[in-house]
Amino acid sequence: xAEPDARASGRAADRLRRLLVVVPYVVRHxxxxxxxxxxxxxxxxxxxxxxxxLLFVSGLPPYEPGDLIDVQIEEGRVWIGxxxxxxxxxxxxxxxxxxxxxxxxxxxxxxxxxxxxxLASALxxxxxxxxxxxxAGLAGKVAVGxxxxxxxxxxxxxxxxxxxxxxxxEYFTAAREELATRTIDPEHVFSAIGNWYVVAWxxxxxxxxxFRADRIRSVKQTGETFEPRGLPGPGRxxxxxxxxxxxxxxxLGPSARWVMDYYAVEGHRQRPGGWTEVTLPTKDLPWxxxxxxxxxxxxxxxxxxxxxxxxxxxxxxxxxxxxxxGPERARGSA
Amino acid sequence: MHPLERxxxxxxxxxxxxxxxxxxxxxxxxxxxxxxxANSAKRMFERDKDVLREVGIPVxxxxxxxxxxxxxxxxxxxxxxxxxxxxxxxxVWALFVAAHAPGEGGEAEQAFxxxxxxxxxxxxxxxxxxxxxxxxxxxxxxxxxxxxALARRRAIRFKYRSAQGKPSQREVDPYAxxxxxxxxxxxxxxRGRGEARSYRLxxxxxxxxxxxxxxxxxxxxxxxxQLESGPWGLGKPAARARMAFSxxxxxxxxxxxxxxxxxxxxxxxxxxxxxPASETESFVSWVLSFGADARLSSPRTxxxxxxxxxxxxxxxx
Numbered sequence: 001x002a003e004p005d006a007r008a009s010g011r012a013a014d015r016l017r018r019l020l021v022v023v024p025y026v027v028r029h030x031x032x033x034x035x036x037x038x039x040x041x042x043x044x045x046x047x048x049x050x051x052x053x054l055l056f057v058s059g060l061p062p063y064e065p066g067d068l069i070d071v072q073i074e075e076g077r078v079w080i081g082x083x084x085x086x087x088x089x090x091x092x093x094x095x096x097x098x099x100x101x102x103x104x105x106x107x108x109x110x111x112x113x114x115x116x117x118x119l120a121s122a123l124x125x126x127x128x129x130x131x132x133x134x135x136a137g138l139a140g141k142v143a144v145g146x147x148x149x150x151x152x153x154x155x156x157x158x159x160x161x162x163x164x165x166x167x168x169x170e171y172f173t174a175a176r177e178e179l180a181t182r183t184i185d186p187e188h189v190f191s192a193i194g195n196w197y198v199v200a201w202x203x204x205x206x207x208x209x210x211f212r213a214d215r216i217r218s219v220k221q222t223g224e225t226f227e228p229r230g231l232p233g234p235g236r237x238x239x240x241x242x243x244x245x246x247x248x249x250x251x252l253g254p255s256a257r258w259v260m261d262y263y264a265v266e267g268h269r270q271r272p273g274g275w276t277e278v279t280l281p282t283k284d285l286p287w288x289x290x291x292x293x294x295x296x297x298x299x300x301x302x303x304x305x306x307x308x309x310x311x312x313x314x315x316x317x318x319x320x321x322x323x324x325x326g327p328e329r330a331r332g333s334a
Numbered sequence: 335m336h337p338l339e340r341x342x343x344x345x346x347x348x349x350x351x352x353x354x355x356x357x358x359x360x361x362x363x364x365x366x367x368x369x370x371x372a373n374s375a376k377r378m379f380e381r382d383k384d385v386l387r388e389v390g391i392p393v394x395x396x397x398x399x400x401x402x403x404x405x406x407x408x409x410x411x412x413x414x415x416x417x418x419x420x421x422x423x424x425x426v427w428a429l430f431v432a433a434h435a436p437g438e439g440g441e442a443e444q445a446f447x448x449x450x451x452x453x454x455x456x457x458x459x460x461x462x463x464x465x466x467x468x469x470x471x472x473x474x475x476x477x478x479x480x481x482x483a484l485a486r487r488r489a490i491r492f493k494y495r496s497a498q499g500k501p502s503q504r505e506v507d508p509y510a511x512x513x514x515x516x517x518x519x520x521x522x523x524x525r526g527r528g529e530a531r532s533y534r535l536x537x538x539x540x541x542x543x544x545x546x547x548x549x550x551x552x553x554x555x556x557x558x559x560q561l562e563s564g565p566w567g568l569g570k571p572a573a574r575a576r577m578a579f580s581x582x583x584x585x586x587x588x589x590x591x592x593x594x595x596x597x598x599x600x601x602x603x604x605x606x607x608x609x610p611a612s613e614t615e616s617f618v619s620w621v622l623s624f625g626a627d628a629r630l631s632s633p634r635t636x637x638x639x640x641x642x643x644x645x646x647x648x649x650x651x
Binding site: 012013015016017019020021024025028040041042051054055057058059060061062063069085086088089090091092093094095096097098099100102103104105106107108109113115116118119121122125126129130131135136137138140141142143144172177178179191192195214215217255289290291293294295296297311312314315316317318319320321322 | 336337338339341342343345346347349350363364365385386388389390391392413414415416417418419420421422424425426427428429431432433435441442443444445446447448449451452477478481482484485486487509510511512513514516518557582583585586589590615618619620622623624625626627628629637641643644645646647648
């Protein structure tokens with residue numbers, strides 16, 4: 001006996017929770033169409049009607065017709081009256097407030113977001129207005145920003161995704177250090193590890209590509225639209241393994257271990273002295289050479305030999321900049 | 335009677351009552367609790383009360399008379415109703431985008447729905463047509479619990495894997511949460527190590543356990559100084575560096591370096607700039623990542639450090 005009732009009340013808790021959100025909305029927006037409510041609150045129309053049917057046998061003692069909440073569903077529209085006490089929404093629970101606030105803060109930390117000023121002011125309003133024990137304890141203790149690059153092209157890319165517009169972009173490929181013009185059909189924009197990415201069909205490669213928004217130098221509308229191909233969106237891995245990849249083996253020193261957190265490392269083995277041997281697949285040896293340079297001695301190339309050569313050549317060329325230009329050095333340090 | 339109907343009636347009754355109501359008062363007016371067995375009615379009421387609290391409805395016990403002889407239940411309106419917060423349409427949209435970013439979304443969406451009750455219908459309808467710009471969920475499973483401990487000034491214990499890969503138990507007085515380059519970090523006093531440290535949330539190996547009151551941060555502690563702001567590393571840049579970028583990388587390098595200032599464009603296409611810097615390994619690494627497309631001219635000591643590294647790389651690559 002106890003168990004079925006407990007289950008029923010578990011469901012009742014969820015239904016009560018959503019009714020206490022839907023009812024104030026309908027009280028303030030009389031005659032809202034059912035499909036719109038279903039859309040706004042993510043509830044099936046049939047479930048909504050079932051809840052509303054229970055609502056209009058509820059009310060205040062002595063539960064005479066004049067004491068009950070007045071619910072009308074006519075021609076697919078909903079009116080709720082006689083429920084003054086449900087005309088304002090209930091407070092956010094602590095964990096609801098935290099969830100929204102922290103998601104908002106994280107989004108502010110992805111630079112270039114068009115809505116950033118509005119989001120920042122909305123979050124301040126939440127801090128100030130939700131009550132002392134809701135978010136006030138966090139004011140000044142959550143900081144975001146820095147590190148990433150502002151993506152000028154982000155707003156244009158997002159608009160193109162919404163309107164299915166084909167774009168012509170100037171894109172900087174870091175590995176090859178070249179700026180090339182490409183025609184793309186952008187399907188998704190999302191942020192990951194502090195950067196914004198555009199998922200698009202690239203007509204130059206005739207394949208799907210992931211573009212970092214901050215490396216798009218310019219965006220031009222082509223005036224054409226496209227039919228989305230259903231490319232995978234947010235949540236996709238930033239790196240997709242292909243059979244053309246080269247497996248690179250590196251030995252990483254203790255302070256270079258962060259590489260394992262950032263890139264798709266396939267295997268790793270501990271070595272004495274805090275060193276770790278890792279295997280990293282890559283499409284791009286020149287990019288990998290830059291990574292090894294950046295790690296400046298904290299990473300040793302085990303294979304392929306071509307990569308080790310590339311690193312040495314690049315280092316030699318860089319060293320040449322300092323050995324050739326005596327006069328400039330003097331000027332620079334002045 | 336359906337449990338939902340009973341719950342709605344109970345909320346309405348307690349919200350509208352002018353004084354706290356005892357269970358007997360409630361039983362007197364609500365037919366749902368009028369079964370013959372008073373004990374089973376009381377048990378049902380207790381369960382209902384738990385459901386209301388689970389949903390976030392503040393059901394409190396309070397004395398029903400000035401002599402405080404008997405206690406009754408009430409829902410205080412000030413505690414129940416969401417305070418009116420006036421958001422602009424732009425702010426509502428921004429909160430919608432935040433609520434719909436990927437990750438555990440249920441609670442954030444619920445929060446958004448409550449906050450947007452007063453919003454014009456057409457604004458919300460327009461939102462359904464737009465596409466939120468979502469991101470990859472950076473929060474992980476422990477963010478909420480840590481934020482909660484931070485807000486309530488509780489010390490916490492958790493298992494953590496350091497950047498060097500060694501797992502260990504940490505006990506921390508939380509000072510701040512920092513979101514940097516796509517990751518959440520906890521900054522706080524590490525009790526075992528006796529100094530302030532930062533912890534990347536994705537490296538936590540266990541749930542957090544609260545272990546009593548936390549000590550406050552030192553005077554003048556500012557969470558915003560815990561942000562990495564550029565190639566110079568953490569905090570405010572201590573120095574400025576003079577360097578030049580090749581024509582191939584100049585656009586990208588300058589656009590992606592906060593505070594970079596162009597000094598002059600040379601005839602060979604190289605661009606000379608001044609950038610915020612620090613005399614640290616991380617700044618040297620950043621210059622090295624450009625390979626032969628960047629040349630550092632000052633600070634002198636940093637340049638010497640860089641040249642040494644390049645010589646070593648040429649030697650043993």
